[in-house]
Amino acid sequence: MARQEINIGVAPTGAGGDTTRSGAVKINAMTAELYPLATGALPRSESGYGGVMPLVNPLDFNWPLTKTATYIGQGTVNGPEAGDFYVEVGYLNDLNxxxxxxxxxxxxxxIRLKVGGWGSWNKVYTSGNTTKGSGGVLSAASPIVRIANVSQSQRRDLQEQYFESAGAWGVANNEARGVTVERIAVGEYRVVGSLGLAFEGWRTQDPCSPDGGRTLGVTDSQQEADGSVLIRLFKQRWTLTDDGEMIPGRGAPMDVPLNSWIDVRLEMPKAEAPPPIAATED
Structure with missing residues (x-):
């Protein structure tokens, strides 16, 4: 597209002059004409370098991205998930x-790369959407509550970054904030404050030795009608069958070992999106 020179006539004061705000309106009107909004795009806000771009959906790649900039937009078109997004565009040229x-x-x-053509979206896994199990294995999971005797635990990594107190018998990450754990009896715990166990994927992980070795107990979970979750822990018992096979089973109830914890993956109410950013007067 050929560059167009437009005299917007901005002057701070004086007859026939424009205020700064009216000048900005002219610029936006100009860019909206040069770069029409993509179909289905929802106007938001934008800031960056190299001039003004139209207020469009930054996750819709049917309109030209022609500079490095920061956007606020909605991921309803060609985006990884629905909702509001902060978007950073690193622009080298039209193909990269x-x-x-x-x-x-x-x-x-x-993250999405364009090297000649657009690649697929790749989800970034961080300490905010993963958890390290008691055996040291990293898994994609959140929200998470860990059941343990917090005050007597021998594990320094029990309450690692982003985990907060969830009562005397648990800690929860940011996504499970507000959840509490109480001990009912030996090896029996109640988790309250969530919608219950995760709807999809794994729900509980048995306590393991710190070196990632053997399982220290067998976990059982039960969801109550009120959304609370009952977690029970049993000693691991092995039974020798007539064929000479060792079959694992549940023994007597036991509390969580002090050198481990139980991971419980929950379903939480959806967080409310922050209010829209209001336009400011110049």
Missing amino acids: MIVTATSITSRNTY
Whole structure:
């Protein structure tokens, strides 16, 4: 597209002059004419370098990205998930750029590269959407509550970054904030403050030795009608069958070993998105 020179006539004061705000309106009107909004795009706000771009959906690649900039937009078109996003565009040229999009609601971050043509969205896994099990294995999971005797635990990594107190018998990450754990009896715990166990994927992980070795107990979970979750822990018992096979089973109830914890993956109410950014007067 050929460059167009437009005299916007901005002057701070004086007859026939424009205020700064009216000048900005003219610029926006100019860019909206040069770069029409993509179909289905929702106007938001934008800031960056190299001039003014139209207020469009930054996750819709049917309109030209022609500079490095920061955007606020919605991921309803060609985006990794629905909702509001903070978007960073790193522009090298029309065929090479990188886009990073972070959801305001879920806090997930995605990266998409353009090297000649657009690649697929790739989800970024961080300490905010993963958890390290008691055996040291990293897994994609959140929200998470860890059941343990917090005051007597021998594990320095029990309450690592982003984990907060969830009562005397648990800690929870940011996504599970507000959840509490109480001990009912030996090896029996109640988790309250969530919608219950995760709807999809794994729900509980047995306590393991710190070196990632053997399992220290067998976990059982039960969801109550009120949304609370009952977690029971049993000693691991092995039974020798007539064929000479060792079959694992449940023994007597036991409390969580002091050198481990139980991971419980929950379903939480959806976080409310922050209010829209209001336009400011110049």
